[in-house]
Each structure stands twice: as structure tokens, then as C-alpha cells.
Amino acid sequence: MPTISVDKAALLKALEKEYTTEEFDELCFEFGLELDEDTSQSTKPEDLAQPAQLKIEIPANRYDMLCYEGIAMNLRVFLQKEKLPKWTLTAPASGELETLTIKEETMQIRPLCSGVIFRNIKFTKERYDSFIALQDKLHQNLARQRTLVSIGTHDLDTIKGPFTYEALPPEQIEFIPLNQTQTMNGKQLMEFYEKDRNLGKYLSIIRDSPVYPVIFDSNRTVLSLPPIINSNHSKITLDTKNVLIEITALDKTKLEIVNHVLVAMFGGYAESIEPLRVISPHNNESRDTPDLSPREMQAEVDYINQVTGLALSPAEISSLLERMGHTVTGSNTDSNLLDVSVPISRADVLHQADIMEDVAIAYGFNKLPRVYPNKTAAVAAPLPINKLADIVRVESAAAGWTEVMPLILCSHEENFEWLNRKDNGGTAVRLANPKTAEYQIVRTSLLPGLLKTINSNRHQPVPIKVFEVSDVGFIDLTKERKSRNERHFAAAIMGKTSGFEQVHGLLDRIMLMLRSAFITREDGLKNEQLEGYWIEEVDDDTFLKGHSAAIKVNIGGKHHTIGVFGILHPSVLKCFDLGYPISTVEINLEVFL
Amino acid sequence: MAGGTRGPVPVPLQAQDRNLTQEVLDLLDTKSPLQTSDDFSAISQRDIKAALDRLASRSMVEFVTNDAEEAVLTKEAETIVADGSHEFRVWAAVKDAGKIPIKELAKVVGAESAKVGQGNAFKHKWIKKDGDSLVLVANEVKDTTRELLQEVQETKSLSDAKALTDLKKRKLVTLTKVITYTVTKGPKYAKEMPVEVTDLTSDMLVGDAWKTTNFKPYNFNALGASQDAGALHPLNKVRQEFRNIFFNQGFVEMPTGHFVDSGFWNFDALFVPQQHPARDMQDTFFISDPPKADKPRADPETEAQLNAMEAGSKRLFASSETIETKPRDYEKYWKDVQAVHQEGAFGSIGYRYPWSEDECLRLVLRTHTTAVSTWVLHRLAENPRPARYFSIDRVFRNESVDATHLAEFHQVEGVIADFGLTLGGLMKFLEDFFAKMGLENLRFKPAYNPYTEPSMEIFGYHKGLKRWLEIGNSGMFRPEMLEPMGLPKDLRVYGFGLSLERPTMMKYGVDNIRELLGHKSDLRWIREQPAVRLEKD
Structure with a gap:
């Protein structure tokens, strides 16, 4: 969630009340914001050096509150200090709109563009800083680091329409970038900003494209190279009177949202908001932008009342919705249906569910009647594998072993090489983008986690006896998700001697609890009907030669090999940096379901 | 004495092979109360306390703990008691020789005494400078420092508190805390530790031996046996x-x-x-x-x-309704x-x-x-x-x-x-x-x-x-x-x-x-x- 810092004195003045920190925190809470910090209560020198700030966390979908203007406006409306403004477009006196023509070549790289003009805007230092900061927040959040949308702002009095939005090879684009003194072409610009802390991360959006997007005025003066940087020529200052905003994008919905948010937040500082005529015949995107007409939606009175548990009249709902910026224009067709005008600033409203929530917020979540209907009884049921696992867990602990909970993710070598196991491919689920090398795969065995836990507890007296009952994962191409989990039980003992008979004894105990009788291998192989488990020597590189055994069970006439136990091979101990002998057992519990 | 031991535990070797517990009992027979500081002055406080605890837990003795501060001479102070203070040694040397060149003083009395003693002897007007040499002023002197330290050595304290502080400052005396015990006979005093057994055994049940057995008291201040338990996370x-x-x-x-x-x-x-x-x-x-x-x-x-x-x-x-x-x-x-x-x-x-x-x-x-x-x-x-x-x-x-x-x-x-x-x-x-x-x-x-x-x-x-x-x-x-x-x-x-x-x-x-x-x-x-x-x- 984005956090916005606003000047405390200015905001409280706008809200026409000297809120204490607690009162303002309460207001935020009710409205769905979170007051992170009031720096007037801080003792840090950097906070004391500047006027008190309120740091407010904004829900991720409220793009209309990413700056001081939006927070003040929405809270004022919520507190009924004003009604949400209605933004309208005004054509210039001449009647001639500024135009921007989109060339078809832009389809190759960034096809969409729209814009707006603020006439006679009055900037102050605070407004100007907020204007820049809002663009930055929009670029970070909604625009996904400028990939989907980017904004360029220009002093209209330094340039001359009509404007064109084109896509040209980088070498053919030459201009002085913002706050620089040297002319450079598109290619040089990429090199120049390669190491730049702010802009470097955006270069990859267009770098390898044969053409770069660029906006020109009628004198072929470059306005900007979206989504990287504007030109120095047209930059806005505190004295700028007329601002041209151009917005380029890959995503049309987000393009319009950004335009709407800029208008709703800063249009109020301008004498008039003037449309920009976009000419884009090749993709049928010719239009005057932005469209400032509110969105008409319908909401059912019954639905709102049912979900909130209230019995509000349409008039009551209307006045609650007004506090959230909506206008109810009445209901002509059906008294159950409200026609709601959703303002341009509220891109988060998608469905009548959002309108219903706004009613609930304006009413106060915490004032809603808290009644739970006693209508339905229900019958509980545990997941069978969890019930089975709990039996094994409780019995293992009762036998004197300590439960541990290592991580599911591990490195490839811990899971394979260190255990002398080979990855034949197609076994372990591999991660594409882990932040650390510690996490490469989903474990296929519980042993690495047990051994790492013992390693972390080397300072404790031996014997150390640990167990885990949890899931491992395998690739399984027959499944929809191409993988499956398997519930395993594993235990390990480290001591002065191997502890082989200890893990064997624990296995016997668990099998006894699971109603699986011990039988000899000979009997097990001879008699298909004889249910139970037996063990037989097996060659397994994880273990010391001659000291490992496979665990076999016969359940309902079917034979399964469910696991193996033995004395770990000294080379395994070396990899996990363990100085005493260890014996382990690991079995798959799924067959006992 | 089947199944029993005399005393609760084998007597620890650290106590110089002495059975302290028994010694305390023996001495109490003739002298009660006894003072551990006098009667067992060579035994460490830890050992004597352990012996007293063993006896007290069986009500065989009772004891009170006395905290006291003791003044102890430092090494330097011990040489002063033996040979006199630095200034005294300088005075005595000058007296013996009649006249000592200042350069030679260290050779005669040692560097330490020459350094400290010369100044003090001047201050007390015992000696004076005569050109490059030292000569006598007082024919008889009183070595107060030595006398004070002698008192400390004998009484482990000093009646003059101000002087004691002064000696401490001069690093001649240190104060240590000493714990001693005053021991008297307890209600179950006996000249010997009774025979005790640590636990009830099956043998004792056979012949009613448990009725006459003297069980060792249980230490309720310690934890019981570790359970070697398993655990859930x-x-x-x-x-x-x-x-x-x-x-x-x-x-x-x-x-x-x-x-x-x-x-x-x-x-x-x-x-x-x-x-x-x-x-x-x-x-x-x-x-x-x-x-x-x-x-x-x-x-x-x-x-x-x-x-x-x-x-x-x-x-x-x-229900009878069929659910689609x-x-x-x-x-x-x-x-x-x-x-x-x-x-x-x-x-x-x-x-x-x-x-x-x-x-x-x-x-x-x-x-x-x-x-x-x-x-x-x-x-x-x-x-x-x-x-x-x-x-x-x-x-x-x-x-x-x-x-x-x-x-x-x-x-x-x-x-x-x-x-x-x-x-x-x-x-x-x-x-x-x-x-x-x-x-x-x-x-x-x-x-x-x-x-x-x-x-x-x-x-x-x-x-x-x-x-x-x-x-x-x-x-x-x-x-x-x-x-x-x-x-x-x-x-x-x-x-x-x-x-x-x-x-x-x-x-x-x-x-x-x-x-x-x-x-x-x-x-x-x-x-x-x-x-x-x-x-x-």
C-alpha cells in the first residue's frame, strides 16, 4: 500500500478542524485509511527539521488519494464540508482544439496516447511538488513502473501544436533531455542514463525496440521520449501558466484512469480544463480526450440493505453515497434501482458491490448491526491426511522425539547431491525467480530439513532425536497443476553411536499405532493375503553400505515400498557438517489413508 | 548397614579428606555455640556451609550467619609491618650513615622506599637536605604507619575509622566481606550422623524394614529428574x-x-x-x-x-426432496x-x-x-x-x-x-x-x-x-x-x-x-x- 506524506497544518486547515492525532487516526480508520505516523509526535531530528507531516497509508486501488489534493478533497466530501466537484471541459475561445496525431508506427512499441491541457494554472511550490510526486506515484503503482502508462507534462507556451506522436529509429531522435545541457540521440540517451538511479530501470521498456516512441510539436521540437524522459525545452516551472499533459500507454483503461486522476487532482487549480483532440484513425482511437462525463451505474436498494443488514430508504442511501463522492440521479424505472453517477476519480468502482461497500463505509462499518443468523447447523470434518498425520505426530512425540518444522523450499544440492541422490530431472519442482540461492526447489524429501535443524542445534547434548510430518512435492505431469504433494514422516537421531535400532524402533512403534503388523520378508512374499510390513536390506547411496533397509507394506493385497531407513553415509554427514553418526527413517504416509 | 550410608553423600574430597560434618558434631558435644571463624578457620566458607546445611536439614544443628568486614594487609603493608615505613627506613638509613648523598639513597634503601620515603621524611621534619646530601633532623621518631598496620594485622580492624580509610586509599589495607557462622545444637543433635537411606526399595517392603528406616530428607529446592521427553512443535x-x-x-x-x-x-x-x-x-x-x-x-x-x-x-x-x-x-x-x-x-x-x-x-x-x-x-x-x-x-x-x-x-x-x-x-x-x-x-x-x-x-x-x-x-x-x-x-x-x-x-x-x-x-x-x-x- 502506498504511503503519502501530507503537510499536517495544511490538511487540518482544509478539514476545518484541529484534530488531535487520536481523532485524526479515528477518522482515517473509519474511512479506510491508516495513519502511519504523525511526525509532530516524533523526536527524530529529520522530522523536527520540517513542518509536521501526516504519513497516511492509502488502499492500493484509490489512485484518487495519492496526493495531498485527493486526500483533502475526499475527506472534505466524507465530512460533508463540500460536494465532490464536477469537472468539465472548456474549449478555447478560438474554438480550435490543440491536436495530437498518432502515427501508425507507434503500434510497434506503445500505441496509445491521450492528454489534456490546463489553462492558467496557478502553481505554488507545494502544488508543483505535489503535481510531480503524484505522477511518480502513478508511474510506480497503476502504471507498473511506467510499463503500462507514462505521463509527460509540458509548458504549452514553449511549444506549438499541432503535435504528433511517432515512432522513429533511436538515431533519428535528437534532443536535450530534461535538466541536461547536451543534445543526444535516442541511442546515446540509453547509454547516458544506463547507470542513472532513477531512470536506469525504465530503459529496458524500449531499449531493444527498432523504433522509439517520440512526441513532436509542429516545429519538430521534441516534447518527450516516453516512457523515459521529457525534453528540457518544454519543461514546466513554477511560473508555467498553460500545461500540456500527454500520456502514452499500452493499456487503454489505465490510460484513461491516469488522465482522470490528473484532472481530478489538479484541474481545480486551473482556470479551465481544455480537451486535446487525438487523431488516430488507424486504430479507431480518434477522440477528444479526456472524457469527463461520470460513469452511470445502477445499484439495487434491496441488495445494499441485505448485505449491510440495514433498512435504508433510497434517500438515505443517496445522502450516504454523496459522502463517498457519488451522485444518485434518481430511479425512473424501478424503485428498487438507483441510478448512480460514479465520478471520474473513482476508477475502483466496478460493480454494485463497490457501491454497497461505500454505503457501508459512509454509514460506519463499526455501527452496522452485528447479528449472526442462527439458521444453519454444520458438520465438521478433518482432512483425512491431516488426521493421519496428527496420529503419527502425537505418537512420535510420545515416544520421546521432538517435532521440528523446517522450510519446504531448499537448495538443489541439499536435496540431491548432499544426500548422494541423483536428480534424473522431472522430479523436483523448480522455482523460476527465487531471491536467494537457498530456495531453488520444493523439497522431495524431509531429510535435508531434519539435518539442517540438527546442524543448527549441534551445541546441544546428544542424542538429538527429531521428527517431522509434512509435505514434499513432486512433478506429476498427469495432474492439472503438473505436480502433487505427498505427506511424509521422517525422523533422525544423532548420537555417539549410530542409533540405527532407535529409528527402527520408532518405525515399529508407528506401524503398531497404524495397525500394521510386523511380518518377515519371507512370510510377506509367500503369502499375498498377509497384511503388515517387513523390511529388507537395500543398496542406497544415502546410507552406509549394508546399513539401510527398505520398508515394505502389504495393504489389501497390494505391496508398496513406503520408505527407507538406515545409518547415514559419512559423506552425507560431512556435507551437512555434522560430527556424530546419524540414522534416519522416512516414509510416505499416503498409503495408510 | 545394608542399603544405607553414613551421611547423606560421600564426603567430598575437596574438604581435604576431612569429614567436616562429623567434626562439627564432635566439637559441638563440648563447645556450643561454636564459631566457625575460630574453630574452623582453615576451612573455606563454601565447605563449612555445605556441612552445616547437611546437618541443619536434619535438625541436628542450628546456625546463624554473621556478615563482617575484615581489614587485610596488602603485600606492601606486610613489609611495612616487618621493616618499618618507607620514611622510617630512609630516616634509619640516614641515622646509621650520618649523611647520605641523595644519589646514593636508592642504593641503600631501595628505589621504592627512596621515592616515597624521602618526601614523607622531609614532611615530618625527620631529615633535611644539606647540599647534595641528606642529614638527620630528629633523633627519635615514631613510626605511626607501622603501628597502625600492626593493629590491623592483629585485630583485622582499626578503631580509628579515619585512619582506616586513609590506609585503604594508600593501598595498604583492603576490606573483604567475611561470612562466619555461629553454630548451636539442634533439636535432633546426636554425636553421630544417623544411618539414612535415600529411597524406598522393594527389599524394605519384604520385612517391614521400612518402618524403622531413617529416610534421607528430600531436597525440595531442586528440580526432579529430567524426563527425556519428546515434544510437539x-x-x-x-x-x-x-x-x-x-x-x-x-x-x-x-x-x-x-x-x-x-x-x-x-x-x-x-x-x-x-x-x-x-x-x-x-x-x-x-x-x-x-x-x-x-x-x-x-x-x-x-x-x-x-x-x-x-x-x-x-x-x-x-430430506425427501431430491437435490438437483x-x-x-x-x-x-x-x-x-x-x-x-x-x-x-x-x-x-x-x-x-x-x-x-x-x-x-x-x-x-x-x-x-x-x-x-x-x-x-x-x-x-x-x-x-x-x-x-x-x-x-x-x-x-x-x-x-x-x-x-x-x-x-x-x-x-x-x-x-x-x-x-x-x-x-x-x-x-x-x-x-x-x-x-x-x-x-x-x-x-x-x-x-x-x-x-x-x-x-x-x-x-x-x-x-x-x-x-x-x-x-x-x-x-x-x-x-x-x-x-x-x-x-x-x-x-x-x-x-x-x-x-x-x-x-x-x-x-x-x-x-x-x-x-x-x-x-x-x-x-x-x-x-x-x-x-x-x-x-
Whole structure:
């Protein structure tokens, strides 16, 4: 969630009340914001050096509150200090709109563009800083680091329409970038900003494209190279009177949202908001932008009342919705249906569910009647594998072993090489983008986690006896998700001697609890009907030669090999940096379901 | 003396092979009270105390502890007592020689005395300078320092407190604390330790020997024998408490047995747009192998498992009415999910972006168990009815690891579906749910979550910390999530969730999540954590 810092004195003045920190925190809470910090209560020198700030966390979908203007406006409306403004477009006196023509070549790289003009805007230092900061927040959040949308702002009095939005090879684009003194072409610009802390991360959006997007005025003066940087020529200052905003994008919905948010937040500082005529015949995107007409939606009175548990009249709902910026224009067709005008600033409203929530917020979540209907009884049921696992867990602990909970993710070598196991491919689920090398795969065995836990507890007296009952994962191409989990039980003992008979004894105990009788291998192989488990020597590189055994069970006439136990091979101990002998057992519990 | 020993334990060797216990008894026979400082001055305080404790625990002696300060001479002071103070030594040397060149003084009395003693002897007007030499002034002198130190040596104290402080400052005397004991006979005094046995044995039961046996007193100030116990992990103990709460409320556990899920179940079906930050490489683990999921399709195995689990409620709620189930149409579900994102549908304008099938079929490590709730709710559409489901299982986030974040944690999640549910009903349910954990007075904050509307963060007042804490998230699932599943419009669904780690860390006072989950947990810590009673602790 984005956090916005606003000047405390200015905001409280706008809200026409000297809120204490607690009162303002309460207001935020009710409205769905979170007051992170009031720096007037801080003792840090950097906070004391500047006027008190309120740091407010904004829900991720409220793009209309990413700056001081939006927070003040929405809270004022919520507190009924004003009604949400209605933004309208005004054509210039001449009647001639500024135009921007989109060339078809832009389809190759960034096809969409729209814009707006603020006439006679009055900037102050605070407004100007907020204007820049809002663009930055929009670029970070909604625009996904400028990939989907980017904004360029220009002093209209330094340039001359009509404007064109084109896509040209980088070498053919030459201009002085913002706050620089040297002319450079598109290619040089990429090199120049390669190491730049702010802009470097955006270069990859267009770098390898044969053409770069660029906006020109009628004198072929470059306005900007979206989504990287504007030109120095047209930059806005505190004295700028007329601002041209151009917005380029890959995503049309987000393009319009950004335009709407800029208008709703800063249009109020301008004498008039003037449309920009976009000419884009090749993709049928010719239009005057932005469209400032509110969105008409319908909401059912019954639905709102049912979900909130209230019995509000349409008039009551209307006045609650007004506090959230909506206008109810009445209901002509059906008294159950409200026609709601959703303002341009509220891109988060998608469905009548959002309108219903706004009613609930304006009413106060915490004032809603808290009644739970006693209508339905229900019958509980545990997941069978969890019930089975709990039996094994409780019995293992009762036998004197300590439960541990290592991580599911591990490195490839811990899971394979260190255990002398080979990855034949197609076994372990591999991660594409882990932040650390510690996490490469989903474990296929519980042993690495047990051994790492013992390693972390080397300072404790031996014997150390640990167990885990949890899931491992395998690739399984027959499944929809191409993988499956398997519930395993594993235990390990480290001591002065191997502890082989200890893990064997624990296995016997668990099998006894699971109603699986011990039988000899000979009997097990001879008699298909004889249910139970037996063990037989097996060659397994994880273990010391001659000291490992496979665990076999016969359940309902079917034979399964469910696991193996033995004395770990000294080379395994070396990899996990363990100085005493260890014996382990690991079995798959799924067959006992 | 079968089965017994004289005295409680073999006499420790450290006490110079002496049986102190017996010596104390012997001496008390003739001298009571006795002073350990005088009568056992060569024995260390620790040894004499051990012997007295043994006797006192049997009421054979009684003793009082005396704390005293003792003045002790330093090495330098001991030489002063033996040879006189530095100034005295200088005076004596000058007296002997009549006249000593200053340069020669150190040779005669030593460097230390020459340095310190010369000045003092001047000050006392015992000697004076005569050109380059020292000559006598006083014929007789009184060496006060030596006399004071002699008194200290004899009495271990000094009557003149000011002088004592002065000597301490001059590093000639140190003060040490001395503990001594005044010992008298106790009510069960005897000249010998009685024969005692440490424990009741089967032999004693045979011949009634136990009746006359003198049992050694038990030390009630020590712990009993270590139990070599096994233990369940604290996190799983808290998990069990949560499961019990859910079972008591009639919840059915969800089949969470797959860490890997598709973008479809983890995100798209939940109406999380494909450009949502949660779907960034920064937050979600994507899978490189296997490469891609299948489109959603029937899963008969998991289906059968849930059918078996719900057989009980089916039997209980059976009526003569035949219930029509409408089989799920996965292809329609897929198309409807696409439509609700891309064009808008079911009364929603949607997100209006080009929806990508590839993105939807990317495999991820599930970021929440809500992916499983989605599957279960889609199944509910076959026969929409009131239902309650829960799960507690591992989820994964591509986080940078620190004291409060791990790449893995456990999510506790509950889902309640019913007709005509209200938002206040969810609050009421959660009040009851958290009251079982001892958290009263909940407050709810409007919040944003892509798949719930309304969404509420749950805040509880922590009495210990004296502030409101966010303890979970909740909401009612969006129509854009439920209606593509084929659920009827008036069936509403609550969802709520919290992490298992956070309440566990609060209950057990753990600051670092890595000590709780993962291989860095301390085994002794695991074993020593008490049982959890959420409603009490």
C-alpha cells in the first residue's frame, strides 16, 4: 500500500478542524485509511527539521488519494464540508482544439496516447511538488513502473501544436533531455542514463525496440521520449501558466484512469480544463480526450440493505453515497434501482458491490448491526491426511522425539547431491525467480530439513532425536497443476553411536499405532493375503553400505515400498557438517489413508 | 548397614579428606555455640556451609550467619609491618650513615622506599637536605604507619575509622566481606550422623524394614529428574487449537495438498488482474519446471475425498426432496473468468485489459490458501448450499527474509457460504471466533482486497501492549469471483484469514520468526514451550 506524506497544518486547515492525532487516526480508520505516523509526535531530528507531516497509508486501488489534493478533497466530501466537484471541459475561445496525431508506427512499441491541457494554472511550490510526486506515484503503482502508462507534462507556451506522436529509429531522435545541457540521440540517451538511479530501470521498456516512441510539436521540437524522459525545452516551472499533459500507454483503461486522476487532482487549480483532440484513425482511437462525463451505474436498494443488514430508504442511501463522492440521479424505472453517477476519480468502482461497500463505509462499518443468523447447523470434518498425520505426530512425540518444522523450499544440492541422490530431472519442482540461492526447489524429501535443524542445534547434548510430518512435492505431469504433494514422516537421531535400532524402533512403534503388523520378508512374499510390513536390506547411496533397509507394506493385497531407513553415509554427514553418526527413517504416509 | 550410608553423600574430597560434618558434631558435644571463624578457620566458607546445611536439614544443628568486614594487609603493608615505613627506613638509613648523598639513597634503601620515603621524611621534619646530601633532623621518631598496620594485622580492624580509610586509599589495607557462622545444637543433635537411606526399595517392603528406616530428607529446592521427553512443535500446537475452534463450529477442512497452483486458481479466478502487483516477480515464486499448468479440469481424486468428508452432513441433512446437482462446466468457467476480467460481466465493468491465457496458466507456489477455497467454492456451485470450510497450511511469498518475514508461512483461512449473509454477521462471527482466543472488542477498518468487497481489516485490542493490533483480514467475496463459478447471486460468502505465525509469536513472546519456523529453531526451546490454551494465555 502506498504511503503519502501530507503537510499536517495544511490538511487540518482544509478539514476545518484541529484534530488531535487520536481523532485524526479515528477518522482515517473509519474511512479506510491508516495513519502511519504523525511526525509532530516524533523526536527524530529529520522530522523536527520540517513542518509536521501526516504519513497516511492509502488502499492500493484509490489512485484518487495519492496526493495531498485527493486526500483533502475526499475527506472534505466524507465530512460533508463540500460536494465532490464536477469537472468539465472548456474549449478555447478560438474554438480550435490543440491536436495530437498518432502515427501508425507507434503500434510497434506503445500505441496509445491521450492528454489534456490546463489553462492558467496557478502553481505554488507545494502544488508543483505535489503535481510531480503524484505522477511518480502513478508511474510506480497503476502504471507498473511506467510499463503500462507514462505521463509527460509540458509548458504549452514553449511549444506549438499541432503535435504528433511517432515512432522513429533511436538515431533519428535528437534532443536535450530534461535538466541536461547536451543534445543526444535516442541511442546515446540509453547509454547516458544506463547507470542513472532513477531512470536506469525504465530503459529496458524500449531499449531493444527498432523504433522509439517520440512526441513532436509542429516545429519538430521534441516534447518527450516516453516512457523515459521529457525534453528540457518544454519543461514546466513554477511560473508555467498553460500545461500540456500527454500520456502514452499500452493499456487503454489505465490510460484513461491516469488522465482522470490528473484532472481530478489538479484541474481545480486551473482556470479551465481544455480537451486535446487525438487523431488516430488507424486504430479507431480518434477522440477528444479526456472524457469527463461520470460513469452511470445502477445499484439495487434491496441488495445494499441485505448485505449491510440495514433498512435504508433510497434517500438515505443517496445522502450516504454523496459522502463517498457519488451522485444518485434518481430511479425512473424501478424503485428498487438507483441510478448512480460514479465520478471520474473513482476508477475502483466496478460493480454494485463497490457501491454497497461505500454505503457501508459512509454509514460506519463499526455501527452496522452485528447479528449472526442462527439458521444453519454444520458438520465438521478433518482432512483425512491431516488426521493421519496428527496420529503419527502425537505418537512420535510420545515416544520421546521432538517435532521440528523446517522450510519446504531448499537448495538443489541439499536435496540431491548432499544426500548422494541423483536428480534424473522431472522430479523436483523448480522455482523460476527465487531471491536467494537457498530456495531453488520444493523439497522431495524431509531429510535435508531434519539435518539442517540438527546442524543448527549441534551445541546441544546428544542424542538429538527429531521428527517431522509434512509435505514434499513432486512433478506429476498427469495432474492439472503438473505436480502433487505427498505427506511424509521422517525422523533422525544423532548420537555417539549410530542409533540405527532407535529409528527402527520408532518405525515399529508407528506401524503398531497404524495397525500394521510386523511380518518377515519371507512370510510377506509367500503369502499375498498377509497384511503388515517387513523390511529388507537395500543398496542406497544415502546410507552406509549394508546399513539401510527398505520398508515394505502389504495393504489389501497390494505391496508398496513406503520408505527407507538406515545409518547415514559419512559423506552425507560431512556435507551437512555434522560430527556424530546419524540414522534416519522416512516414509510416505499416503498409503495408510 | 545394608542399603544405607553414613551421611547423606560421600564426603567430598575437596574438604581435604576431612569429614567436616562429623567434626562439627564432635566439637559441638563440648563447645556450643561454636564459631566457625575460630574453630574452623582453615576451612573455606563454601565447605563449612555445605556441612552445616547437611546437618541443619536434619535438625541436628542450628546456625546463624554473621556478615563482617575484615581489614587485610596488602603485600606492601606486610613489609611495612616487618621493616618499618618507607620514611622510617630512609630516616634509619640516614641515622646509621650520618649523611647520605641523595644519589646514593636508592642504593641503600631501595628505589621504592627512596621515592616515597624521602618526601614523607622531609614532611615530618625527620631529615633535611644539606647540599647534595641528606642529614638527620630528629633523633627519635615514631613510626605511626607501622603501628597502625600492626593493629590491623592483629585485630583485622582499626578503631580509628579515619585512619582506616586513609590506609585503604594508600593501598595498604583492603576490606573483604567475611561470612562466619555461629553454630548451636539442634533439636535432633546426636554425636553421630544417623544411618539414612535415600529411597524406598522393594527389599524394605519384604520385612517391614521400612518402618524403622531413617529416610534421607528430600531436597525440595531442586528440580526432579529430567524426563527425556519428546515434544510437539509450538506452531503446530497453536494450529491444533485453531483446528479445534473450526471443528467446534462445524467447519470442513479443505484439501490443501498442493503447494503448486496455476495463475488461474491462485489469481484469475479470484478476480486479481494480471497486472496486479501481487503477480510481480518480486512477490510471487513462479515455477520454471514444470513449465505450464493445464486449463482447469475435473479432479476426481480430490472430489472423492471431499465427498467422503461431507458424507456425514449429507446423511444428517437428508430430506425427501431430491437435490438437483448441475455438473460443473470448466470451459464455461474459464470463459467467464476471462470475460469478467477483459470485458466485464455479471454486472461488473471488469478491468478492461487484454487478458492473457499464458499468464493464467503460469505455475506458481500458492501465495495464499484462498486458491484452494476458490476450488472448493466452485465445487459448491454444483449444489449451492450453506457450507463452512477452513484450512491451515503453508503458503509462499518471494520475500526478503528478516525478523518478521519468511518466504514461507502458514495461513489460517475460513470460508462461510450462506444465503442472505450480512456484513454485520461476519463481524459477529469474527467477534465470537477471536473471543475464543481471548481477544475481545474488535474493530473493523475498511480495506482493499481485489477479491473481497467489502473488505475489512480486523483489529483487536492487545491488553499487554495497550494498543490496537491488526489481527486478520476478512470480507465478502466479490460477485466477479463467485458468479463465474455458477453460484447464485444471493449466495454470499464470507472469507477471513490470518497467519498462524503471528498469534503464535504473540502467545510465546517470539520476536524473530526464524526462531519459530525453519531449521534455526532451538530444540530445547521447542521442548520447553508450554501447552497452548488460546482462551487462557
